[in-house]
Amino acid sequence: xxxxxxxxxxxxxxxxxxxxxxxxxxxxxxxxxxxxxxxxxxxxxxxxxxxxxxxxxxxxxxxxxxxxxxxxxxxxxxxxxxxxxxxxxxxxxxxxxxxxxxxxxxxxxxxxxxxxxxxxxxxxxxxxxxxxxxxxxxxxxxxxxxxxxxxxxxxxxxxxxxxxxxxxxxxxxxxxxxxxxxxxxxxxxxxxxxxxxxxxxxxxxxxxxxxxxxxxxxxxxxx
Amino acid sequence: xxxxxxxxxxxxxxxxxxxxxxxxxxxxxxxxxxxxxxxxxxxxxxxxxxxxxxxxxxxxxxxxxxxxxxxxxxxxxxxxxxxxxxxxxxxxxxxxxxxxxxxxxxxxxxxxxxxx
Numbered sequence: 001x002x003x004x005x006x007x008x009x010x011x012x013x014x015x016x017x018x019x020x021x022x023x024x025x026x027x028x029x030x031x032x033x034x035x036x037x038x039x040x041x042x043x044x045x046x047x048x049x050x051x052x053x054x055x056x057x058x059x060x061x062x063x064x065x066x067x068x069x070x071x072x073x074x075x076x077x078x079x080x081x082x083x084x085x086x087x088x089x090x091x092x093x094x095x096x097x098x099x100x101x102x103x104x105x106x107x108x109x110x111x112x113x114x115x116x117x118x119x120x121x122x123x124x125x126x127x128x129x130x131x132x133x134x135x136x137x138x139x140x141x142x143x144x145x146x147x148x149x150x151x152x153x154x155x156x157x158x159x160x161x162x163x164x165x166x167x168x169x170x171x172x173x174x175x176x177x178x179x180x181x182x183x184x185x186x187x188x189x190x191x192x193x194x195x196x197x198x199x200x201x202x203x204x205x206x207x208x209x210x211x212x213x214x215x216x217x218x219x220x221x222x223x
Numbered sequence: 224x225x226x227x228x229x230x231x232x233x234x235x236x237x238x239x240x241x242x243x244x245x246x247x248x249x250x251x252x253x254x255x256x257x258x259x260x261x262x263x264x265x266x267x268x269x270x271x272x273x274x275x276x277x278x279x280x281x282x283x284x285x286x287x288x289x290x291x292x293x294x295x296x297x298x299x300x301x302x303x304x305x306x307x308x309x310x311x312x313x314x315x316x317x318x319x320x321x322x323x324x325x326x327x328x329x330x331x332x333x334x335x336x337x338x339x
Contacts, residue, residue, distance in 0.1 A: 002339035003339065004337045004339055005337070006335055006336070006338075007241070007336050007337075009236065009237065009333040009334065009335050010334065010335070011236050012330075013331035013332065013333060014229075015236075016235075094225070094227075095225055126261050127225040130260060130329060155310045156259050156329060188312070188313050188322070189310070189323075190324065191324065192297075
C-alpha cells in the first residue's frame, strides 16, 4: 500500500489571469489609454450602443474597439464600416474574453494614438462576469425587452459593473418592465453602480452616458 | 459554461506542484469555489478527466467545497454571509439596510492535494 501524502497548494486558480489583467492595466496606464469592458446578453444592443457612443464623443477622444465574437465577423464589419478602428477576436467557442485574449486584441491597436478602447465582450451574462479582462471600468447593458428580473438571475454580473445602461428605453411603455423594481434589485446588489437610461435607437440618454465616460477617461489620464 | 479554461488552470497548477520523481500519482485535489460562481462541479470533473489523461493527475478526484457568499452593509459596514437563494432580497441583519456590496463569493482556490 502506497502512503498518501498531502501537498499544500494554496493557489488561486485565476492567478494567471489576474496577473495578465494587471499587466494589461500597466500597459494601458503607460499609454494613458482607458479600457472599457462592455458586457450584455446577445441582442441587448452592444454594437449599436458603441456606434452611438463614439458618434456622441465626436472628436473629443480617439476611440478603438475590440470585438469579441464566438465565430463571426458581423459586428466588427459594422464597426469598421462606420470608419472606426476595430480589432476582431474570435474566441473559438469560448463564452467570454480573458485578459490574454484582450492583450492580443490590444496588440492590434496603436495604443499611443488612442484615448479609449471599448471591448465588446461575448454576449452572455454569466461567464464574462468571472474573468478580469484588464479593463479600467466594467459596464453592462440590460435592455427593456429582457425583463426587470435579470439581477435576480445573474447577480454576479450586476456586482462587477461600474455602470448599467438600461437600453431600449423607448420600448418601456409597450412593456411591463418595472423600472423601479429593477433599480431596487440592482442597488440591493451593488449600491455604487451608476445607472443610465438610454435608447441607442433614438439617442435618448446617450449624451449623459457619454459625459460620464468622458469624465472617467479624463480622470484616468490625470491619475 | 466556462469550466474548460478553469479546469485547464487547475491542471496546470497541480502539475507544477507534482514534480516527476517525487509524485507518482495525484489521488485527490481539494478545491474551494465560491457559492456565487456558476461552475458545475460535475463538468469540472469531466473536463479534468479528459485533460489529465497521460499525466500524473489522471484519475484524480476533485473534491469541491463551496465557500459562502459574503456581503457588507453599505451603511453600517457589517459583513454577513448569505445563501444564494436569499440574494433576491439582501438585507443587513444588523441595521436592516438593503444597500449592500459583495465582499466574497466568487473565489477559486486550490487548497491542497493528496498524492502517492
